[in-house]
Amino acid sequence: NAGVTQTPKFQVLKTGQSMTLQCAQDMNHEYMSWYRQDPGMGLRLIHYSVGAGITDQGEVPNGYNVSRSTTEDFPLRLLSAAPSQTSVYFCASSYSQSSFTGELFFGEGSRLTVL
Amino acid sequence: TQLLEQSPQFLSIQEGENLTVYCNSSSVFSSLQWYRQEPGEGPVLLVTVVTGGEVKKLKRLTFQFGDARKDSSLHITAAQPGDTGLYLCAGNQAGTALIFGKGTTLSVSS
Numbered sequence: 585n586a587g588v589t590q591t592p593k594f595q596v597l598k599t600g601q602s603m604t605l606q607c608a609q610d611m612n613h614e615y616m617s618w619y620r621q622d623p624g625m626g627l628r629l630i631h632y633s634v635g636a637g638i639t640d641q642g643e644v645p646n647g648y649n650v651s652r653s654t655t656e657d658f659p660l661r662l663l664s665a666a667p668s669q670t671s672v673y674f675c676a677s678s679y680s681q682s683s684f685t686g687e688l689f690f691g692e693g694s695r696l697t698v699l
Numbered sequence: 700t701q702l703l704e705q706s707p708q709f710l711s712i713q714e715g716e717n718l719t720v721y722c723n724s725s726s727v728f729s730s731l732q733w734y735r736q737e738p739g740e741g742p743v744l745l746v747t748v749v750t751g752g753e754v755k756k757l758k759r760l761t762f763q764f765g766d767a768r769k770d771s772s773l774h775i776t777a778a779q780p781g782d783t784g785l786y787l788c789a790g791n792q793a794g795t796a797l798i799f800g801k802g803t804t805l806s807v808s809s
Contacts, residue, residue, distance in 0.1 A: 588741075617796065624708070626787060626801035627742070642796060674741050687732075688789075688797060690741025 586610050590675050590691035597665040597698045605660040605694050607675030615678040615686065616658040617642070618650065620671040621693075627674065633658055665698045672696070702726055703790055703800035711806045712778055720773045720803045722788035729791045731764055731771045736785040736802075745773075778807045 591606045609616065617632035619642075629642030633652040647669060649661040658677075662669060673694045678686035704723045712718055722731065730749040734742035746755050748764035748771060755762045759782075761774040775782055788800045 619799075624801060626705075627789075627799040629796055629798065632796050640796075643798070676741070687744045687747070688734075688742075690743070692739070692741055 588675055588677055588689050588691040590673075590694050592694060593692065594695050595697070597662075597696065599666060599698060601665050603662050603665065605662075605673055605675075605696070607658045607660065607691060608656050609658075609675075609677040609689070610656065611677065611679070611689065612655060613677035613679050613689070614655070615680060616652065617676050617688075618648070618658070618660045619674045619676065620644065621674060622671050630660065630673075662696075665696075667698045670696060670698045702798055703788055705786075705788055705800035705803050707803060708801065709804050709806075711808070714779055714807055714809045715777050716807075718775050718778055718805070720775075720786055720805070721770070722772070722790075722800055723770045724790065725769065726790075726792060727768050729768075731768075731791075732789045732797070733762055733771070733773055734787045734789060734799075736787060738784075742785075742787055775805075778805075780807050780809050783807050 588609045614635045618630040619627040621627050628644050630648050631650040633639045636655050639650050675691045676688040678688050706721050732747045733745045736742040746762045751766045751768045753764045759776045763772050785802045787802045789797050
């Protein structure tokens with residue numbers, strides 16, 4: 585079972601560069617989300633999607649774009665990387681958030697360093 | 700503003716000891732979840748509590764949801780080195796996405 589797959593696992597960028605973190609899930613989950621995890625800060629929600637074609641902002645959306653053209657994929661784009669975006673990024677999916685009790689399935693994370 | 704406050708932030712204990720981790724808020728939550736994360740991996744769900752006063756047990760782990768649905772606790776009995784990890788509480792409020800506390804890092808030494 586693949587579950588939630590994130591690529592790349594590690595990436596080093598220079599300030600100002602752009603890149604896309606890929607996330608794919610094979611569980612036919614409607615809900616997908618992106619979190620960043622920084623030391624002592626827990627997980628903070630960047631963007632989320634409740635279905636194909638629908639996205640919304642989380643707590644810390646600035647500097648990031650998302651799109652949801654298919655149920656399976658939810659890429660996160662960094663438009664112009666900044667050192668403050670150095671973090672570990674997690675993609676997570678859930679069958680449905682409508683009941684607000686759905687289990688989130690996480691990928692293994694993508695560690696990004698911006699120099 | 701951090702809606703979910705976890706305490707303690709760090710906990711280092713010996714094998715066999717008991718411990719409790721707290722997750723508190725001034726807001727009411729529809730449900731609360733507890734996740735455990737090991738280094739280099741994503742969080743994995745341990746339990747979901749949805750009813751005020753609810754108590755759930757998972758082997759040596761006991762989870763409680765406060766009567767007013769504003770707080771939760773995780774109690775581990777006779778901790779083992781395999782319990783080492785980051786414990787995260789996460790809450791849903793009606794109409795919003797899941798938010799996480801900052802986590803409690805637990806280290807159990809043998």
